[in-house]
Amino acid sequence: MPQSSGEAIPPALIDEALERVLASRGFRGSARKQRFLRFVVQETLAGHADRIKAYAIAIDVFDRDASFDPLLDPVVRIHAGRVRRCLEQYYLTDGAADPVRITIPKGSYVPQFLGPQFPGPQFTGVPAMAPFAGLQSRAEHQTAEHQTDSDAAAPDEAADAPPPHLTSPPQSHPNPPPSRPLRARFRAAVRPRTAALVSAVLLVAAALLLALWGAGSIRREPPGATMSASMGRGPALLVLPFANGTTDPSQDIFAEGYTEELIGALVRFRNVLVFGADTSFRYKSAAALREAEPNLPIDYVLKGSVALVGEQIQVTAVLIDAKTRRYLWSDSVRRDFTAATMVDLRQDIAARVARALVQPNGVIEEEEARHAADRPPTALSSYECLLRARQYWRHLDAALHGQVRTCLERAVQADPLYADAWAALAMVIIDETRLGFNPRSTDPNPVATGLELAQRAVALAPDNPLPHQALGLVHWLRREPQLSIAAYERARALNPHGPDILADLGRCYSLVGDWQTGIPLIQEAYARNPAQPSWYRIVIATYHYVNGRYDEALAEAQRVEVPEFVLSHVALAMIHAEAGRKSDAAREVREILRLDPDFGAKIVTELERRNIAPPTIAKILDGVRKAGLAVPSG
Structure with missing residues (x-):
């Protein structure tokens, strides 16, 4: 039976958890990471958590002398980040069934311990945190969203911790005038914001652990058991050990290190289940893993080689469909390197490969979407419902909206811990108001519903970008643009190169008037993903329009491929009118009225609810009036 909230995890179980972690592949090859983790855990068990500071760690773990200054020497902060990442990777893969988990929260070097028999992260010998009884009510959520986080990261932890939360309260006016200080506040607002949210995360984590291991058991399960709970959330990928591409056996260490780095980069994307490094190095082939675990699904295999050629490193990677053995993708990267830059270079190349394969709209997702394209919505898995949602976002079609909403509602019922499904459902439900798609009389306020669902998704997976x-x-x-940009900045911190995140963030900055920040983000999104939904180009077209560059504006507006989206015709109408093309402008006005006969009477409201800066609204109104759209004056 689960123990009460007043009980602490026995030290013996924490010692066992520590030894399992230190024996894992991510730690056993690094004496410094082992010393770091062992020191902070043992100090905590000894009741000396208050002594765990950068200075003490530097002296005891890294053999620095008494002159050590954490502001000048970042060794502790850097290795703390590496230890956190290794812990995250271990518990996502080979340690998924461990009965007790060790974490080191950002902003501190003091470890916390979590187990399925214990209701929340605990310090040994200190009463556990009271379990969170449930998600907040809508009013409580709305209040919590406007609170600030008072727990700042320690100065020597700043580079590893997320930027601090927005410290100024929301402006009373929904469209505060844009400025560089405003931009700075936006870009700083990316930390999780409320203690209630943290409590919800802890509850969900405990619930998930209980579901995986059983309320009264602390035994380790075979790999197949720990993977089965999430099989509906994405395909499974096995990374084979990358081969040493030289004839020098001494270079094996470089290939092995890159394999571990690549697995670490891949596991940060939650839409693909990646087997851990221990599994890869133990079995070394898909056939060997299938023989050992016949019920374990393997959908894709990634293999390759690492070669050192003079002063260059070359990494070649190939993705294979595990069922058909068809080659789906390959890439080769060659870069200059030195001994000092090898680690960073290895990380950069691993991140590039990981993004190409498993980010939204990446190689694996496109392949999975192709397989699911012809299947009826009722036959789709939870993950395939998410893929169908991404298809809907690219096309914004009302019929597809209804199918996706039904599919996602079924998905969250079947898998209530699937955070991305909750997030996608929130965004789809919001479109009942945003786009007028398939409104239901049973839900008079879809935006409020979307807020609850989005907050639930964040509580379930605060380190996933989609929530x-x-x-x-x-x-x-x-009409809370500051909080909106803060949320998108948090998503970007979790996935700095996600094209959809860059596009949304660029849209927000641009429409509130910070074009210099916003437009480059949208352009980068299209550079990274040319298939990015075309309607973001309306923002770029508007940017050129307000600056009098009508030819450039028209070129962007004509690339928008959403004919049933009224704002695409608004953009064309105003551009044609200002450029003196009256017949073209009149044609677009007819399209506007076809889609919404009352649009002229409500255009100001439509633009204001999109948080568009007043000067931009004035320029838009001038253009559509010249095009012939009847717009109330004033």
């Missing part, structure tokens, strides 16, 4: 994107969209429609 923060959903929260960003909700706040945007609630």
Whole structure:
């Protein structure tokens, strides 16, 4: 039976958990990471948590002398970040069934311990945190969203911790005038914001652990058991040990290190299940793993080689469909390197390969979407419902909206811990208001519903970017642009190169008037993903329009491929009118009225609810009036 909230995890179980972690592949090859983790855990068990500071760690773990200054020497902060990442990777893969988990929260070097028999992270010998009884009510959520986080990171932890939360309260006016200080506040607002949210995360984590291991058991399960709970959330990828591409056996260490780095980069994306490094190095082939675990699904295999050629490193990678053995993708990267830059270079190349394969709209997702394209919505898995949602976001079609909403509602019922499904459902439901798609009389306030669902998704997976994107969209429609941009910035911190995140963030900055920040983000999104939904180009077209560059504006507006989206015709109408093309402008006005006969009477409201800066609204109104759209004056 689970122990009460007043009980602490026995030290013996924590010692066992520590030894399992230190024996894992991510730690056993690094004496410094082992010393770091062993020191902070043992100090905590000894009741000396208050002594665990950068100075003490530097002296005891890294053999620095008494002159050590954490502001000048970042060794502790750097290795703390590496230890956190190794812990995260271990518990996502080979340690998924461990009965007790060790974490080191950002902003501190003091470890916390979590187990399925214990209701929350605990310090040994200190009463556990009271379990969170349930998600907040809608009013409580709305209040919590406007609170600030008072727990700042320690100065020597700043580079590893997320930027601090927005410290100024929301502006009373929904469209504060844009400025560089405003931009700075936006870009700083990316930390999780409320203690209640943290409590919800802890509850969900405990619930997930209980579901995986059983309330009264602390035994380790075979790999197949720990993977089965999440099989509906994405395909499974096995990374084979990358081969040493030289004839020098001494270079094996470089290939092995890159394999571990690549697995570490891949596991940060939650839409693909990646087997851990221990599994890869133990079995070394898909056939060997299938023989050992016949019920374990393997959908894709990634293999390759690492070669050192003079002063260059070359990494070649190939993705294979495990069922058909068809080659799906390959890439080769060659870069200059030195001994001092080898680690960073290895990380950069691993991140590049990981993004190409498993980010949204990446190689694996496109392949999975192709397989699911012809299947009826009722036959789709939870993950395939998410893929169908991404298809909907690219096309914004009302019929597809209804199918996706039904599919996602079924998905969250079947898998209530699937955070991305909750986030996608929030965004789809919001479109009942945002786009007028398939409104239901049973839900008079879809935006409020979307807020609850997005906050639930963030509580379930605060380190997933999609829940923060959903929260960003909700706040945007609630005319809370500061909170919206803060949420999108948090998503970008979690996935700095995600094209959809860059596009949404660029849209927000641009529409509130910070074009210099916003437009480059949208352009980068299209550079990284040319298939990015075309309607973001309306923002770029508007940017050129307000600056009098009508030819450039028209070129962007004509690339928008959403004919049923009224704002695409608004953009064309105003551009044609200002450029003197009256017949073209009149044609676009007819399209506007076809889609919404009352649009002229409500255009100001439509633009204001999108948080568009007043000077931009004035320029838009001038253009559509010249095009012939009847717009009330004043």
